[in-house]
Amino acid sequence: MKILLRSAHNLNLRSRLCFNVLKPFLVEQRKKSDTMKYLNVAEKNDAAKNIALHLSRGTSRRREGFSQYNKIYEFEADVMGQKCQMVMTSVSGHLLALEFVGAYKNWQSCNPLSLFDAPVFKYCPENYEKIKRTLEREIKSCQGLIIWTDCDREGENIGFEIIQVCTAAKSNLRVFRAKFSEITAVSVRRALANLEQPNKNVSDAVDVRQELDLRIGAAFTRFQTLRLQKVFPRKLAESLMSYGSCQFPTLGFVVERYRAVENFVAEQFWKIKVNHTMNNLSVDFAWDRIRLFDRDACQVLHDICLESPQAKVCDVKTKPKSKWRPLPLDTVELEKLASRKLKINAKETMRLAEKLYTQGLISYPRTETNEYPKEMNLGQLVGQQTGDPQWGAFAQGILDSGGPTPRQGNKSDKAHPPIHPTKYTNNLSGNEQRLYEFIVRSFLACCSKDAQGQETTVSIDVAGERFSASGLMITARNYLEVYPYDKWSSKEIHVYQAGETFNPTSIDLVDGSTSPPNLLTEADLIALMEKHGIGTDATHAEHIETIKNRSYVALADAIHFVPGLLGMGLVEGYDAMGLTISKPHLRAQLEADLKAISEGRKQPQVVLAEQVAKYKEVYLTVTAEANKIDSALAERFSERPNEYTPSTENLPVEMPSVLKCPKCGSDMVVRQKKNNPEELYIGCLSYPNCKNAVWLPSIVKTLQVLPDTCSACGPNYKMVKFEWRNNSISHIYPPPYTTCIGGCDTTFLELLKINLSSVKRVPESRPQTITANPTRTTTSNNWPRETSNTVTAMPARPTQNRPNNTTRSFVPPPPANTVQNPTNNTRMPVPRSNSNSNPDDNSVMCGCNQPAILLTVRKQNANFGKKFYKCPAGKDNGGCDFFLWAPESADGGAQTHFETPPQSSNSWGNSSAQAPSSNNTTRGWGITPSFSRDDFSGNDDNVMCNCGVPCKKITVHKEGPNKGRPFYGCPKEFNQRCNFFQWADERGSTEWGSANPSSRGRGRGGGARGARGGGGGARRCGLCREEGHVRSRCPNNNAD
DSSP, X not given: OHHHHHHOOSHHHXXXXXXXXXXXXXXXXXXXXXXXXXXXXXXXXXXXXXXXXXXTTTOOEEEOOSSTTSOEEEEEEEETTEEEEEEEEEOOXXXXXXXXXXXXXXXXXXXXXXXXXXXXXXXXXGGGHHHHHHHHHHHTTOSEEEEESOSSHHHHHHHHHHHHHHHHHSSSOEEEEOOOSSOSHHHHHHHHHTOBXXXXXXXXXXXXXXXXXXXXXXXXXXXXXXXXXXXXXXXXXXOOOOOOTTHHHHHHHHHHHHHHHHTOOOXXXXXXXXXXXXXXXXXXXXXXXXXBSOHHHHHHHHHHHHHSOOEEEEXXXXXXXXXXXXXXXOHHHHHHHIIIIIOOOHHHHHHHXXXXXXXXXXXXXXXXXXXXXXXXXXXXXHHXXXXXXXXXXXXXXXXXXXXXOOOOOSOOOSSOOOBOBOSOOOOOOHHHHHHHHHHHHHHHHHXXXXXXXXEEEEEEEETTEEEEEEEEEXXXXXXXXXXXXXXXXXXXXXXXXXXXXXXXXXXXEEEEEOOOOOOOBHHHHHHHHHHHTOSOTTTHHHHHHHHHHTTSEEESSSSBEEXXXXXXXXXXXXXXXXXXTTSSHHHHHHHHHHHHHHTTSSOHHHHHHHXXXXXXXXXXXXXXXXXXXXXXXXXXXXXXXOOOOOOGGGSXXXXXXXXXXXXXXXXXXXXXXXXXXXXXXXXXXXXXXXXXXXXXXXXXXXXXXXXXXXXXXXXXXXXXXXXXXXXXTTTTSOSSEEEOOXXXXXXXHHHTTOOGGXXXXXXXXXXXXXXXXXXXXXXXXXXXXXXXXXXXXXXXXXXXXXXXXXXXXXXXXXXXXXXXXTTTOOOOOOOOOOTTSOTTSOOOBOXXXXXXXXXXXXXSSTTTTOEEEEOSSOGGGTOOOOEEXXXXXXXXXXXXXXXXXXXXXXXXXXXXXXXXXXTXXXXXXXXXXXXXXXXXXXXXXOOBOTTSSBOEEEEOOSSSTTTTOEEEEOOSOGGGOOOOEEEGGGTTOSTTOOOOGGGXXXXXXXXXTTBOGGGOOOOBOTTTOOBSSOGGGOTTOOOO
């Protein structure tokens, strides 16, 4: 290559040689840069691993993320017909959590009633921060995001949490949702080929549910716990008495059944039984009257039968009998059957099912569907099981007899099929293996045929009383061959013929008594929860586990639930108030509303407001009649309750809002400083999520928030009454002084050293396009309207440094006859000069509101010797990028001169000094306190600035010899203005050059450097006023 380049003397030839050699590399780089890259996020690491395995066909590469439990897999795949780079990772369930703001986290800091309206925020828990960091890092190199979370409500909400984190790190992402019901190659590839948009309605339903659970649960839990720990300190001092809108109805079911058993009164009954034994086969005939509760009446009928004991066969019926095969498995049936048949509780069942799902062995275990879609290839799934030694032959039999014909239910969530095996395995153990086997056997049984038999029913007559017996003969076991969890056995009976007679072996009078209902098993409890709409199929197990952990209920014999003393007392106390919070009605209505939100039929905020209002009303009743809970528990505990006295910390805290936080919109309230309670500040209720605060100086003794609002700042700003600790400012603001701190009284804010951005949004000025002539367009800020209020110049005033090094001026309030615009009275970085001042005097303020420093250009270039103003801190040290050329005098008088170099950017970088919006004020010339808005006029003389735009005519109002003089300046905003300046009353002067755009130069006018247009004189020294040199080289300058 080097030899070729050396031999190629022609430059074009060398270029072509270089291009030809590098062309393959450049093309490859171009392809890489054009390739779309997607971040794929699953709900669990196992799911991410298996999805990546199927999409990459086993070629994915693994690397580490910040979280050791959530790996990253890289591969390539086709997305919408384009080859794309894929990065697959995962979260671990919900990435974000909901919490109250700092003021409401402490149980003792507020009345639980306030939790119904307290601000809440979402945050990332500390143990998930590493997962969040991984997402933020990976998304920065991607152009798209694909959500692979579980396809249910919770999964959709987790997906939106991922979207929130990723879009915060990088905007303009293409976001898609992959819909799948099983982690198999076919399913995930189909999902990738049919990407959808995330469903915000479904996610909103979860957000509403989470917020209601937090508010309702926290309010009632704090109330119950704080009260009952004091009323029953011996029993409950260390206990947490939680409340949940699903927990208490679930507890209510247990209590209701327990009461039914406890209050049951047995009744004795009598009945007649006929037995016929022949050839060692005994057949019992049941009385058609079943039983009688009157012994004498039953005795009479028994005696009649004994008097005429011959039995006559009245009827013999034989008909086919079927035992139905099981329906396809949904979540509730899986939980109930696993509890009954396998003795595995619901929580453990769902944990095992989730693990089997992420391993790709079964379909998604959270489904309400019990019917298979017609397009589903069930034969392939059955074929996967033919190799098993236990049920393989049965599976083969299904295929040989025409294929699977599943029994169909009548429920479908339109999202997931019934639970079924997706892959064969024989390397499981323990309860995993038992549950997997149950799912496989249920699936094969469902795809098989019903068991068949013949049932014979015989009716006989004895002395006018009718009796009957039945027998069963099984002709085909069918599904029972593979499904041992159902029992169906034959029952033999003698062969009888209609009309024949026989003598019974015995006719007996049998007594008995009624028995109470059984206590609830876990399967019974889940069935009741489903029937009444308490929780969802995904949350039933969690609610049951919670009431067990709180000692509200217990398992008496490891099978049946009984309420504990605490659970029983709580329900009895609420029932005594006439409330139904232990009944399913309230929560069932909420579940219906959440479904309506998911389907887009109801608005989330409407449902949230309605439900909060309902439970808030219930809470007020509970607190008013709380002694009834005390009495109910006292009876259960056999203990006298202590007198309850609310602690002062738990009394309602009056925290009237002073204003709405400009950063987050939450209320800002008056607080006491922790290190000095005598000093006050105004803090945001969203702390620590929002750290905005207004720090008040020590001269503020008291601060009272009044109910009145500020007419200038709006309804979000309350009037505040101040009392001073000393008389240092009483002569300016006599106490009690009432004002608003929303920004309408900026002088008062400066006096108290309050940053305007802490109390008010300070928007940036936005340039607007205006037309100077029909053929030329430029950008400029809005100029003031003729009706705008006057911005009055402030007199010179002493300054005092704030802790953040921002200089604020202390001045008395403006005169009563001065019209002030509260929005426009905002300090801006403007140059200020006076004809009587020394050019070295620094009266220019930078964007940080600090006095700018005066520097001289030392670099040998066209600007050598010129002076300019700059921020004293510098941009690299936290300051702003303010730059301004220093003004120079002309004709013996000082001029107000503004000139910005082309490389200068926005001159105010501090948020506290941002300009108001363009519809209220302007940058640059327009906001200068030395000029009146009424003095901005059009360009009557057609004077053009160096930009070729008609100038604006402005009048100086600053005290000095030039006060009242008009001048022309560039109308553009500060960082876009040219350096044109011309006194309007010196239009004919040649010193400032011509306004003709064709002769523009660097100077104040339009003259070219070195020879000003119109024959103007040479540049004058700013010190001695002589021509031929500049101030820095003046022989009379002793400063150098």
